[in-house]
Every structure is written in structure tokens, then in C-alpha cells.
Amino acid sequence: MIVYIVGGGPPEFIPDLKTDKANPDIFWIGVDRGNRYLLDKGITPAVAIGDFDSVTKEELEVYQSSLPNVLKYQTEKDETDMELALQVASQQNPSLIRIFGATGGRLDHMLANLFLLMKPIAAIKNASIEIIDRQNILEVKRPGQYLLEQLPDKQYISFIPFTQTVENLSLVGFKYPLKDRNIFIGSTLCISNELIQRHGTYSFSKGILLVVRSND
Structure with a gap:
């Protein structure tokens, strides 16, 4: 199983994922505003996750009515949205996790996403984990x-x-x-x-x- 997690970072940093959307081996997870990017590319996430504080009420209603699995959390929580997405990813027994939309924009979010990689690398013994944007591929x-x-x-x-x-x-x-x-x-x-x-x-x-x- 390959898991693609798409976060809500600036879309200009995210590679074009349309060529991957037909791959049946990919389990797609949209994180908050990342779901908008996926739907714009014609990709339906298997799981949409987050507190959805960066989308409009109308967008959230679309997600809840049209997506197969929406996991909505309170804004006041201990985990970040990306951390919750990695927990869902770990449950899929993946061989590879690729994270998009985790760079650019707020520096604190990017650093938090980077340090989050320490948790799944300890929990998922056989998975490779990558953060990818248009200019970089980062592996742990x-x-x-x-x-x-x-x-x-x-x-x-x-x-x-x-x-x-x-x-x-x-x-x-x-x-x-x-x-x-x-x-x-x-x-x-x-x-x-x-x-x-x-x-x-x-x-x-x-x-x-x-x-x-x-x-x-």
C-alpha cells in the first residue's frame, strides 16, 4: 500500500498529482485545505481529515456530503491535522508514505511537519516516508x-x-x-x-x- 497525504500548503509548491490519480495502489488522504487541491485535480480522497479551519462552511458541507470518509476534529486539540493524518496512514500498513503540501507558507507548520516524521518512522518499521514539493524530495x-x-x-x-x-x-x-x-x-x-x-x-x-x- 502507498499512502499519499496532501496538506494545505501553498498549491504552487505541490507537484501535479493528476498522473497518479489512476493508480489503484494509492490511498489518498486530504488534510484540511488539501482536500480542495485534490478535488480540483479530480482526485477523491479516501479520507478527509482535519479541523477544517482553513476552508469555508460551504466547502466543508461539500466534503461531508460527497466524500466517503470525513474525520472532523475540534480546533482545540493536542495533535496537528498532519499528525492525525499520519496516524490514519499508519493504519494502512503502508510500504511508502508521500506527503505533499507540507512545505511553503508558514514556517512553524513546515517545521512541525518535518519533526512529525520521527513518530511514524518509529511506528512503521517497513515504510519509507517522503516529503515532496516541486523543488525537493526529503526522506527519513x-x-x-x-x-x-x-x-x-x-x-x-x-x-x-x-x-x-x-x-x-x-x-x-x-x-x-x-x-x-x-x-x-x-x-x-x-x-x-x-x-x-x-x-x-x-x-x-x-x-x-x-x-x-x-x-x-
Whole structure:
């Protein structure tokens, strides 16, 4: 199962998802204003979730009358709408979670969405989790060895510690290789690297790593 979560970030940051709408393996979740984006693209979310404080009363009535499953929460709650969406995503036993509409706009929302990724990565052992916008693909990775393929539209690759320490990080096939190096939160050592061949590998033994693929 693949889960696509579409949040309410600025639509100009969200890739065009129309090519994915016919994929029967995708479970779509709309978060608050993200449901408007999905419906505009002809995509019906399996679950619409949120407090819906960023949509009009008329829009909410449309969601409740036309969508298969609307989960409405009070505005005063401990969890953010995106956190609630990730809880629903985790119940689908996914192999991959892709989050859209989580960047741009309010910086506090973007940071909250980023740090939320620590929760499902602990709870969903076999799922890859990505935040995607038009310029970036961000993945959260557990210890292991991984293969990366060159992406023509995402030339730059950065490796950022998401825990206090990431141990024994090695990069093979990169412009700036690395061998069994410990890197610490706040380090800029592995920012803006590039693959020098079609494929490369990275590996590490302890910690959580953010892998960011970007273009200018």
C-alpha cells in the first residue's frame, strides 16, 4: 500500500498529482485545505481529515456530503491535522508514505511537519516516508545501506542528521565521498553533494538521517 497525504500548503509548491490519480495502489488522504487541491485535480480522497479551519462552511458541507470518509476534529486539540493524518496512514500498513503540501507558507507548520516524521518512522518499521514539493524530495532513513539513482531534476543531495549523532556514514559514488564518518546534529559537512555516476550508495549504522534531493 502507498499512502499519499496532501496538506494545505501553498498549491504552487505541490507537484501535479493528476498522473497518479489512476493508480489503484494509492490511498489518498486530504488534510484540511488539501482536500480542495485534490478535488480540483479530480482526485477523491479516501479520507478527509482535519479541523477544517482553513476552508469555508460551504466547502466543508461539500466534503461531508460527497466524500466517503470525513474525520472532523475540534480546533482545540493536542495533535496537528498532519499528525492525525499520519496516524490514519499508519493504519494502512503502508510500504511508502508521500506527503505533499507540507512545505511553503508558514514556517512553524513546515517545521512541525518535518519533526512529525520521527513518530511514524518509529511506528512503521517497513515504510519509507517522503516529503515532496516541486523543488525537493526529503526522506527519513533508519540505519542501513541504500542505493541512490541520479535524478536529472534533483541534482543536489544533502545528508542531514536528524538525531544527535549519525554514526559511520559512508558515501560511495559521490563527488565528495565519505568513509565511516560520525556526523552530529547541526553539521553542514554533507550539504549539497552530487552523484558522479548513475548510481551511488550511502550507509550508516546508528541514528536517523534526512536525505534531501533538490534542484535550484
